[in-house]
Amino acid sequence: MIDKYNKVHTSRRQFLRNAGALALAASPLNAIAASDTSEGITFADGPRPLVRYPGKRELILVHTRPPHLETPASVFNESVITPNDAFFVRYHLANFPTSIDPETYRLTVKGAVKTPLSLSLAELKSSMQQVEVVAVNQCSGNSRGYSSPRVFGAQLGNGAMGNARWVGVPLKTVLEKAGVLSGARQVTFNGLDKPVLPSTPDFRKALDIEHALSPEPMLAWSMNGEDLPFLNGYPLKLIVPGYFGTYWVKHLSEIEVIDHLYEGHDAYFMTKAYRLPDNDCMCVAPGTSADKTRPISTLPVRSFITSVKTDDVLPVNRTIKLKGIAFDDGSGIKTVDVSIDSGQTWRAATLGNDLGRFSFREWQLAISFKSTGSAVLMVRASNRQGEIQPLKADWNPGGYRRHAIESTPITIA
Ligand SMILES: Nc1nc2c(c(=O)[nH]1)N[C@H]1C(S)=C(S)[C@@H](COP(=O)(O)O)O[C@H]1N2
Ligand SMILES: [Mo]
Numbered sequence: 001m002i003d004k005y006n007k008v009h010t011s012r013r014q015f016l017r018n019a020g021a022l023a024l025a026a027s028p029l030n031a032i033a034a035s036d037t038s039e040g041i042t043f044a045d046g047p048r049p050l051v052r053y054p055g056k057r058e059l060i061l062v063h064t065r066p067p068h069l070e071t072p073a074s075v076f077n078e079s080v081i082t083p084n085d086a087f088f089v090r091y092h093l094a095n096f097p098t099s100i101d102p103e104t105y106r107l108t109v110k111g112a113v114k115t116p117l118s119l120s121l122a123e124l125k126s127s128m129q130q131v132e133v134v135a136v137n138q139c140s141g142n143s144r145g146y147s148s149p150r151v152f153g154a155q156l157g158n159g160a161m162g163n164a165r166w167v168g169v170p171l172k173t174v175l176e177k178a179g180v181l182s183g184a185r186q187v188t189f190n191g192l193d194k195p196v197l198p199s200t201p202d203f204r205k206a207l208d209i210e211h212a213l214s215p216e217p218m219l220a221w222s223m224n225g226e227d228l229p230f231l232n233g234y235p236l237k238l239i240v241p242g243y244f245g246t247y248w249v250k251h252l253s254e255i256e257v258i259d260h261l262y263e264g265h266d267a268y269f270m271t272k273a274y275r276l277p278d279n280d281c282m283c284v285a286p287g288t289s290a291d292k293t294r295p296i297s298t299l300p301v302r303s304f305i306t307s308v309k310t311d312d313v314l315p316v317n318r319t320i321k322l323k324g325i326a327f328d329d330g331s332g333i334k335t336v337d338v339s340i341d342s343g344q345t346w347r348a349a350t351l352g353n354d355l356g357r358f359s360f361r362e363w364q365l366a367i368s369f370k371s372t373g374s375a376v377l378m379v380r381a382s383n384r385q386g387e388i389q390p391l392k393a394d395w396n397p398g399g400y401r402r403h404a405i406e407s408t409p410i411t412i413a
Pocket of ligand 2: 090138139140141246
């Protein structure tokens, strides 16, 4: 009886949580009036409201159609793994799925392959060797709101990033099962979301064949030990560790191997959007555009203080434990230095547990202030390739790939 009850109970709960339906379709449960979400930043657009979508806690609303939600900064201080209900959400196309039946869902693998495949979720989960990685998903436009001069596009704070444990199968294994033909150049990825109008390009991305056949990219169905949250790409998502989130295609349904470089109407998000100036700094003089561009690719090294926020008041002559995170493209964090005097002197922080080279890396440092007044905290990370955060961010027209030391002005009292 108890067994039976438990089983019924669990499967009903599972159903409610995981059946691949976005309860109440795609509308927010409630929008909360603008409150404490400015996080010390005054974006030209003003303070941003909090909103609740199914399966999510209150997140910062960027816009509703399609859902675009940012993670509040406090979440990054709670844990080094970003909880599923707090993970940011980004869509480009208004016609995105609101329910997906895991029984009838299929992943198609086609194009320049020996054997085209149509794989069910059950087959994916059972017929191949599973792998696991902790990796950061960061939107190319994360922190765009700090671009100076200001650029077009959503004025994002630092909440379009998150760190999760992904479980799935290597993309390589699936491609090898289909048998990639010689002459293959790229692999394209499409999800179940669609444009509303035929004139709008679909959201499709491409990886070079060498990258697609490397050990890292994976097809994940599990995030932090649960099915993927619907809004984060249920039931399957392409994970590209070290690369910006734009490649992490959600609701993945179609993989095509092609013998040329991706082009045409539906290659828009490779050939027109998500591109950077094709030079060493990936930058141009503010207000100008680049003659030549290339697709955005890997994450620069970044670090944040999570335990203190802008305009906090900290006590004088008291030991304070500062805490934060650092991450990069998978080269691995080497050092994190902190300054409490606007960058005049720096001290090495202690790195926390290593959850893998693609993960957020925690750091901490005990500090104390000797005098009252205003102060600026700064944090600067370096990685094993010798990359270091510069003092000033380079500028590009998309406001992509922010790479600079972050400052937190505070008061000591
Ligand atoms: N199918 C689909 N996948 C997508 C997108 C999209 O619009 N449609 N947006 C991409 C972009 S730009 C980002 S930043 C990430 C966001 O992932 P998340 O919503 O799970 O946080 O999804 C990527 N995958
Ligand atoms: Mo993005």
